[in-house]
Each structure stands twice: as structure tokens, then as C-alpha cells.
Amino acid sequence: MNVGVLGTGMVGRTLAWGLSEIGHDPMIGTRDPAALAGRTDRDAMGNQPFPEWHAEHPSVGVGTFAEAGAHGSMIFNATSGAASLEALHLAGEANLDGKVLVDVSNPLDFSQGFPPSLFVANTDSLAEQIQRTFPGARVVKSLNTMSAPLMVDPAAVGGGEHVVFVSGDDAAAKGDVSTLLRDGWGWQHVIDLGDLSSARGAEMYLLLWLRLMGSLDTPRFNISLVR
Amino acid sequence: MNVGVLGTGMVGRTLAWGLSEIGHDPMIGTRDPAALAGRTDRDAMGNQPFPEWHAEHPSVGVGTFAEAGAHGSMIFNATSGAASLEALHLAGEANLDGKVLVDVSNPLDFSQGFPPSLFVANTDSLAEQIQRTFPGARVVKSLNTMSAPLMVDPAAVGGGEHVVFVSGDDAAAKGDVSTLLRDGWGWQHVIDLGDLSSARGAEMYLLLWLRLMGSLDTPRFNISLVR
Numbered sequence: 001m002n003v004g005v006l007g008t009g010m011v012g013r014t015l016a017w018g019l020s021e022i023g024h025d026p027m028i029g030t031r032d033p034a035a036l037a038g039r040t041d042r043d044a045m046g047n048q049p050f051p052e053w054h055a056e057h058p059s060v061g062v063g064t065f066a067e068a069g070a071h072g073s074m075i076f077n078a079t080s081g082a083a084s085l086e087a088l089h090l091a092g093e094a095n096l097d098g099k100v101l102v103d104v105s106n107p108l109d110f111s112q113g114f115p116p117s118l119f120v121a122n123t124d125s126l127a128e129q130i131q132r133t134f135p136g137a138r139v140v141k142s143l144n145t146m147s148a149p150l151m152v153d154p155a156a157v158g159g160g161e162h163v164v165f166v167s168g169d170d171a172a173a174k175g176d177v178s179t180l181l182r183d184g185w186g187w188q189h190v191i192d193l194g195d196l197s198s199a200r201g202a203e204m205y206l207l208l209w210l211r212l213m214g215s216l217d218t219p220r221f222n223i224s225l226v227r
Numbered sequence: 228m229n230v231g232v233l234g235t236g237m238v239g240r241t242l243a244w245g246l247s248e249i250g251h252d253p254m255i256g257t258r259d260p261a262a263l264a265g266r267t268d269r270d271a272m273g274n275q276p277f278p279e280w281h282a283e284h285p286s287v288g289v290g291t292f293a294e295a296g297a298h299g300s301m302i303f304n305a306t307s308g309a310a311s312l313e314a315l316h317l318a319g320e321a322n323l324d325g326k327v328l329v330d331v332s333n334p335l336d337f338s339q340g341f342p343p344s345l346f347v348a349n350t351d352s353l354a355e356q357i358q359r360t361f362p363g364a365r366v367v368k369s370l371n372t373m374s375a376p377l378m379v380d381p382a383a384v385g386g387g388e389h390v391v392f393v394s395g396d397d398a399a400a401k402g403d404v405s406t407l408l409r410d411g412w413g414w415q416h417v418i419d420l421g422d423l424s425s426a427r428g429a430e431m432y433l434l435l436w437l438r439l440m441g442s443l444d445t446p447r448f449n450i451s452l453v454r
Contacts, residue, residue: 112350115424117349117350118349121348121349121431122344122345122348122349122431122434123339123344157453157454158453158454161453162453191439191442192442193435193438193439193441193442194438194441194442197342198438200434201432201434201435201436201437201438201439202435204348204349204431204432204434204435205428205431205432205435207349207427207428207431208420208428208429208431208432209428210428211420211421211425211428212418212420212428212452214420214421215418215419215420215421216452216454218454220454221452221453221454222452222453223450223451223452223453224450224451224452224453225439225443225448225449225450225451226384226385226388226389226448226449226450226451227384227385227443227445227447227448
């Protein structure tokens with residue numbers, strides 16, 4: 001499957017490589033591929049320069065947001081929350097139409113420092129904003145509740161005995177994403193939270209996640225459900 | 228230890244009985260004890276009439292909010308979020324002064340139906356509102372992230388392999404609550420989330436919790452941390 005992955009940070013890189021490793025054909029989308037190819041600096045999160053990473057992962061294509069949007073029959077939004085709507089506009093509404101759009105972003109607002117707050121929450125969510133802005137896209141919120149390495153390798157902690165959520169208004173789209181999560185990356189526990197408004201809960205969990213990261217002193221954790 | 232438990236719903240009843248069972252002396256506080264003693268109806272959640280419950284749990288004292296506030300050397304706020312500040316005012320600021328105040332409430336707003344939103348979130352929390360209103364109280368947010376039966380009996384699911392959080396600005400108060408949770412009720416995993424602003428995360432988790440309750444079709448669950 002051709003997949004467009006919007007965003008060049010750790011989440012976008014990890015998802016793109018994780019898709020390539022299970023036989024898909026990913027293309028990372030970015031605003032200016034030439035500028036990206038010339039980067040020699042680490043990003044704000046300390047990740048290696050993109051060209052260096054890309055040289056180690058040559059099976060991942062790179063193009064503009066619009067090229068990645070056109071390439072993918074499924075699209076991942078792995079941009080920062082604040083940049084998501086603009087990146088999706090650049091990907092092109094027509095390129096999103098009818099496609100499954102997996103929204104992995106979080107509406108984090110760092111304007112007051114760390115820990116951040118959310119720039120949308122409680123009675124709305126970024127996933128719903130995206131769905132309203134691009135009504136032809138089949139938005140599924142997922143994978144926003146754990147650090148990037150675990151998204152594509154849940155077995156890396158606790159034998160994979162932990163959960164990933166899907167939220168969305170399109171049952172078939174949630175099914176497609178659930179299948180990718182299960183059969184592609186080995187997620188054993190995919191929890192359907194309900195319609196897209198349930199993404200509010202998944203996004204608001206981030207404020208708890210960030211505190212847990214501090215308490216546990218690692219982002220390498222996830223939650224499981226005990227009954 | 229004498230403990231005041233504000234609130235006569237399932238949470239208040241469960242905490243009071245749970246305290247009694249481990250050797251403490253709880254008093255439930257309510258607005259009008261005489262009216263409570265005359266109730267013959269089930270409450271909005273379908274719980275049995277209070278007098279019927281009380282007859283089965285006679286070791287639990289009942290008094291006004293102020294009497295429960297005066298009685299307790301530790302106070303639990305188990306009222307509904309919307310009623311919490313008023314109940315605490317009625318308990319009496321002087322009765323809270325210097326005491327550990329365990330805030331179990333959630334700022335749920337059902338005015339738009341189910342699922343609810345929160346009436347305070349993101350950049351503030353109910354726990355912080357309570358602390359600002361009663362600066363002499365030593366507020367610890369805890370136990371708001373699971374259903375009442377599990378609060379006092381974590382072993383009821385998953386062999387107790389799941390987590391409870393504490394948030395607060397007073398380290399000694401968090402220590403007292405953690406000791407009660409561990410040694411009193413058998414919590415094996417008490418996670419200190421940090422200062423009281425971390426209660427934002429614990430309260431905002433409720434919107435995820437409510438969706439999980441729907442997906443799992445039971446409130447009888449909790450989360451564990453997998454590393």
C-alpha cells in the first residue's frame with residue numbers, strides 16, 4: 001500500500017520506516033524537500049539531521065506535502081498539532097478525499113513552557129477540527145498516546161501487553177487502521193473508543209502521559225487495561 | 228484515625244466503609260442529616276436509600292458537613308465536582324486548616340448530556356481551585372481515576388496490578404495518603420504525578436475513562452503501566 005506520512009520529526013520518521021518494514025511504500029511529506037535535504041542540524045528534539053536519517057532509511061520516499069498526499073492511499077498526519085491543519089491544506093483537500101487519514105498528532109501548546117496545555121480540548125479536539133476542515137477525509141485518531149518507537153513496535157515493552165486506541169466516525173476506516181495495527185505492527189489490544197468525539201479523551205490523556213513520563217523518567221511506557 | 232468523608236453517594240459510602248473496615252473512625256458529612264435519614268428513594272445513580280445502606284454499615288457515623296469536618300483529622304472530598312466548593316465551605320475552612328484533604332471528585336459537567344465535559348480543565352483543575360479557596364488545607368488529588376469499589380479494594384481486579392495517582396504540593400500530605408493507600412487498602416502501585424497542577428492530567432483522564440467504560444461495557448477496570 002502507498003502511504004503518505006506528513007511530518008519529518010521522530011513520529012513521521014518512525015511511522016514511515018515502520019510502514020516500509022512491513023512491506024508498504026511510504027512517502028514522507030514536508031513543506032520544502034530541498035530545504036530538508038540540506039539540513040545539517042539536529043531538530044529541537046535532538047533528532048539526527050534528516051538527510052543523515054534518510055541515508056540510513058533509503059526505502060522511504062520524500063516529497064512535498066502535496067506529493068505525499070497524492071502518493072498515499074492512506075495518509076498519516078504526524079506533524080505537530082499546531083501545524084497540522086496547514087500541512088493538511090498543503091497536502092491538498094482533493095488528495096485526502098475518500099482516504100483514511102490517521103491523525104497521530106496532539107494539540108500541544110508550549111507557549112507557557114513545560115508541561116504544555118492543549119490548544120483545543122474538552123468540548124472539541126484536534127481530530128474533530130481536522131474532520132470538519134476536510135469532510136471528505138475519513139479521519140481516525142490513533143497512536144497519539146505513546147512515544148514513537150512503541151507505535152510500530154509494541155512488543156518492545158511488556159511483551160506488547162498494552163493498548164492503542166482508535167476513534168472515528170467511519171467504521172470501515174477504523175477497521176482498516178485496526179488491521180494495520182494488528183497485522184502490521186503486532187498490536188494485540190486495539191480499543192475502539194467510539195466516534196470521533198472520543199478523540200477528546202485520547203488527546204486529553206496527553207497531559208497525564210506527560211506527567212507519567214516525568215514520574216517514570218522515561219517515555220518508554222504505555223498503559224494496559226486491567227479487568 | 229478520625230476521618231471526615233464529605234458526600235453520601237456511592238463514592239462517599241464506599242470510602243467511609245472502606246475506612247471503617249481497616250480500623251479508622253469515619254463520619255460521613257452531608258448538608259442535612261435529618262433529611263438524609265428520611266430518604267426512601269434511590270439516588271440518581273440507582274444506589275439504595277441512604278438509611279437502608281446505613282443500617283447495614285452502622286459503624287459509619289453521619290453528621291453535618293461541619294461535624295464531619297470537625298471530626299476528621301483527614302478529610303475526603305467525595306461530593307460531586309459541581310458541589311465540592313460549597314460542601315467544603317459548609318465543612319468549614321477552620322476545620323480544614325492544616326489537615327490532609329483528599330480530593331476524589333471530578334469536575335464533570337453533564338449539562339450537555341452524556342458523555343460529559345469538564346467544567347474546569349487544561350490550564351486549571353478542580354483540585355487547584357479547592358487549594359486556592361482553602362489555602363490552609365493540604366490538598367492531595369487521588370482516587371478519582373477508578374470506580375468506587377476499586378478505590379478501597381484494588382485486589383478486586385487483576386490481582387491489584389494497576390495504579391493509583393497522587394498529586395499535591397505538600398510532600399508529607401502525599402506521603403500520608405500514599406501510606407493509607409498502600410498499607411490500608413493494599414494499593415501496590417501509588418504513582419506520584421508531581422505538584423497539584425498534575426491533577427489536571429488525572430482529571431482530564433476522566434473523559435478517556437468514560438469512553439473506556441463504554442468500550443469495555445463495565446466500570447470495573449483500571450489501568451496499569453507497562454515498561
